[in-house]
Amino acid sequence: MSLLDREVPGVVMTPDNIRSKTLPVAVNIGIAAGAFAVAAAIVLGADIGNWVLVVVLGAAFYLVGLNVVASRIEGKRAARNRAMKSLIYSACVLAILPLASVVWTLVSKGVARLDANFFNTSMNNIGARDPEGGAYHAIIGTLEQVGIATLMSVPLGVLGAIYLVEYGRGKFAGTVRFFVDVMTGIPSIVAGLFILSFWVLIVSPWFNDGQPRFSGFAAALALAVLMLPTIVRSTEEMLRLVPGPLREGSYALGVPQWKTILSVVLPTALPGIVTGIMLAVARAAGETAPVLLVAGGAAAINFDPFGGNQQSLSLFVYQQAGDASRYAPDRAWTAALTLVALVLILTIAAKLLARRNKLSR
Template sequence: MSMTTLTNSPQAPLTTSLQTRRLPLWSLISIGVGAAVVAYLVFKIGGLLDAGWVLTIVGAVLIFLIVLAVVSTVVEGGRSARNRVATSLIYSAFILALLPLVSVVVTLVNKGKTRLDGTFFNNSMRNITAFDSGGGAYHAIVGTLEQVGIATVITVPLGILAAVYIVEYGRGRLANSIRFFVDVMTGIPSIVAGLFILAFWVLIVSPHFSPTDKPFYSGFAAALALCVLMLPTVTRSTEEMLRLVPGALREGSYALGIPKWRTIARIVLPTALPGIVTGIMLAIARAAGETAPVLLVAGGTPDRNFNPFQGNQESLSVYIYEQASLASKYGPPRAWTAALTLVALVLALTVVAKLLSRRTKLNQK
């Protein structure tokens, strides 16, 4: 009797109170379009449209958030409105963070496509003055590939082995000292790395390999300077990836009687391989774009030099700096095309490295 009374009591309308009003999708789209139109009109009337479309988008986002907060509060209530505004802030922050990257890519493509021709990729700047329309970056592309390649071959094994020691073997003061110096090296300016190689390798070591007993610039010296910049990045990123590998994998391997070195080589490193590759590619991207250390120890040259161990050598970053500094209408287009080439080169290397690491991981499964 009491159960029937409770069931038929006025508690039934509670089910309808859980049904809250929600803003439909078309209303969100309408608010977004309206905010974009209002921002455009405000910037146009105020004479601020010349500041760029990025500023217009920022204004549209702010107007959208304000209007969304008001409309959502009226329709959905304060709690749902705060949740919707917070979600919109997250998406807006992502879009605003993406805008500079999109702007850089669009600018590179628009200004770099003017010299995307066979002459640019098959010729050097030999016998080409600042007022000549020809010339290319073939010698700079070769120099960048050789310098970054040598630096990668030297740095990657050293960085990975150092990270393995810190995570798997290092204990006490030595491991803490290595970690401390790696952190310090991460923040050193690139010009300091160039000055170090200039003082040590170019002025002290290189005369012993010269028939005239005089110091000489070389692409190998530039590669050594890039090693100083790449090593802390590779070591630190590899260390963090190795720490993310679950300890249960190591313990299971040890329980099966597998030695520690084999566990590291066959289980720990392959598990952390995608993150390690990402850190390596970040280091390569930084090295490929460095100008000051390469200019200090490699010198730069308008001619081709395939020997990284003897004579001045060019790189794409130095080439961009030189062409952008020319007081000529032909220099900036070459600089923009070289910048686009450098970005495309780093992107291609990143994609290839990612595909190879993914294939290696799939083969091990």
């Protein structure tokens, strides 16, 4: 017997009284429109703020009005649920707005010099009144410095995380983890000063007739110092998320621990490891202070990371933003857009590669 066929004393069961009432969409929109209209009238009418205050005050009025109206139509419990959902959606919008603003600003201002000349020329022999000149040398420098830093930091970081998760026990592992945590918060300029005092001033004179020498490799060393703790921590967390029964099943089949790590643990955690590596790469690509201290920057193209000054995109943006030429800001915005696009392309490529490897297994 269905619920509609049951007889309840004194109550006639119909589809109308067994379904809870819901707040119509039109009423929800009307509450929002009224809330923001009242907020605009108060803020703009009294001249106490701008549109930012209107949005904040309107959101507060909307939550109050929604709670009152929903309580009368749906009940207090459903009204509280709607209020909480609205708060969650509002927090999501507030989190997305800064990102959307940054992207819009980069795209709108960065397209001014988005041409072939920008990607095919350097700033060599470019004067203050010359509208030409590009960031070819900076793009080459960024790719070489970040690439070398990645080659140095990724193996060390992944192996260090494997030790901490799979082998590390006792005080030594705790000490390593402590110093990794300390290095995570190290300022980038400290890493640059360390490489400056150690590599540039002490080591490089051995290979340069006793004279200190800036180089792209020195910048890569500084970037590797910054990337290493991020890779270790992110990889460690991903390895800890691998279920223990996977390891136990492999051990039960007689597979040694090192092979279990290579064939079971690492492939399972690979997507998360790649994400952590790309976060470290993004941080390294955007660093300016270490490159300025140990690579020096250059206006001409230098393909040799071991000899002479070398430029990077982040340093190029910094220099062009402070240049007195009226053409420099356009170069700075386009270089910033190029840097973001480069990191995005590398991230997507790494994600697709990790996904393909996972599917192929």
